Amino acid sequence: MRHHLILRVVTKLLVGTIILFAFYVQFHGDYSPGGGFQAGVIMAVAFILYGIVFSLRKAQQVMPAWFVHKMVALGVLIYAGTGIVSLFMGYAYLDYDALSPHHPEHGQHYGILAVELGVGITVTGVMIAIYYAFAARPPSISDEEW
Amino acid sequence: MLSGVFSLLSALLFVVLDAVDVAFTEAAVGAGISTVLMLGTLALTARVEKPAAHSPTLPLFVVFVTGAALIYGTMDMPNFGSPDAPANTHVAPDYLERSPHEIGVPNVVTAILASYRGYDTLGETAVVFTAGIGVLLLLSGLRRRREDEDDAAETKDGKA
Numbered sequence: 001m002r003h004h005l006i007l008r009v010v011t012k013l014l015v016g017t018i019i020l021f022a023f024y025v026q027f028h029g030d031y032s033p034g035g036g037f038q039a040g041v042i043m044a045v046a047f048i049l050y051g052i053v054f055s056l057r058k059a060q061q062v063m064p065a066w067f068v069h070k071m072v073a074l075g076v077l078i079y080a081g082t083g084i085v086s087l088f089m090g091y092a093y094l095d096y097d098a099l100s101p102h103h104p105e106h107g108q109h110y111g112i113l114a115v116e117l118g119v120g121i122t123v124t125g126v127m128i129a130i131y132y133a134f135a136a137r138p139p140s141i142s143d144e145e146w
Numbered sequence: 147m148l149s150g151v152f153s154l155l156s157a158l159l160f161v162v163l164d165a166v167d168v169a170f171t172e173a174a175v176g177a178g179i180s181t182v183l184m185l186g187t188l189a190l191t192a193r194v195e196k197p198a199a200h201s202p203t204l205p206l207f208v209v210f211v212t213g214a215a216l217i218y219g220t221m222d223m224p225n226f227g228s229p230d231a232p233a234n235t236h237v238a239p240d241y242l243e244r245s246p247h248e249i250g251v252p253n254v255v256t257a258i259l260a261s262y263r264g265y266d267t268l269g270e271t272a273v274v275f276t277a278g279i280g281v282l283l284l285l286s287g288l289r290r291r292r293e294d295e296d297d298a299a300e301t302k303d304g305k306a
Contacts, residue, residue: 031251034167035260041178041179072279079268079271093265105248112256112260116260119267119270122271129278
């Protein structure tokens with residue numbers, strides 16, 4: 001897409017905004033609509049848009065495939081790890097009161113943030129990984145035929 | 147394209163029903179990612195559809211019967227916003243009453259999803275994880291990498 005000047009300029013403007021919005025949805029999810037899943041998808045959309053407009057190779061320079069694969073597992077580990085932390089503090093699995101025993105509400109808040117972060121990382125990783133897997137295969141239709 | 151439009155419209159419908167979190171997901175996943183993935187899939191398949199081998203009458207009949215059954219099923223549903231609906235009488239009032247002082251998070255949806263239903267969300271994350279791994283195993287270049295390793299092993303053998 002060398003020649004699509006408007007697309008490239010608009011994408012450059014939008015990608016940063018989309019990532020910022022994803023962070024807002026991620027970390028403000030307990031006050032406003034949204035949460036880890038939505039934030040993960042929005043974050044992935046930023047990289048997918050970049051990949052579509054600037055070619056897959058450029059997107060993989062920013063977000064290498066091996067890193068995406070690590071993210072997929074890291075998110076689940078963060079989620080399950082939060083539960084194990086509360087186990088070690090002597091509470092039930094995924095009982096966030098453990099994270100701040102004197103202020104259970106604060107503990108719940110930290111727990112929800114950690115867990116949503118895990119969900120967000122996994123969803124971002126999976127969405128980008130699926131896009132990479134689809135886009136990296138050589139298409140049976142060449143670009144000239146469109 | 148049509149499915150993308152449909153997702154966007156249903157996202158608007160969810161906003162009207164005050165289910166903003168669901169609307170958010172629908173707009174991002176349904177209208178955004180699935181459309182891109184559908185286009186990506188289209189680019190991988192052949193260009194011309196194969197001619198249909200059988201007439202479309204029977205499938206059309208099945209579709210109509212299923213649709214009629216679904217519409218018949220909605221007759222038993224309670225009216226929208228009815229206070230007697232199971233959704234408003236079962237656990238929802240309990241959650242609404244307890245979450246402000248137990249969780250202290252203004253967004254009750256997040257409180258339920260991440261705290262009261264933490265196990266379910268963990269399972270959901272595991273499902274997303276499994277789906278990602280499955281797609282990677284089926285589509286990514288793992289086989290190619292193994293061939294590369296075979297090549298590398300062969301060259302190593304050759305050198306030795």
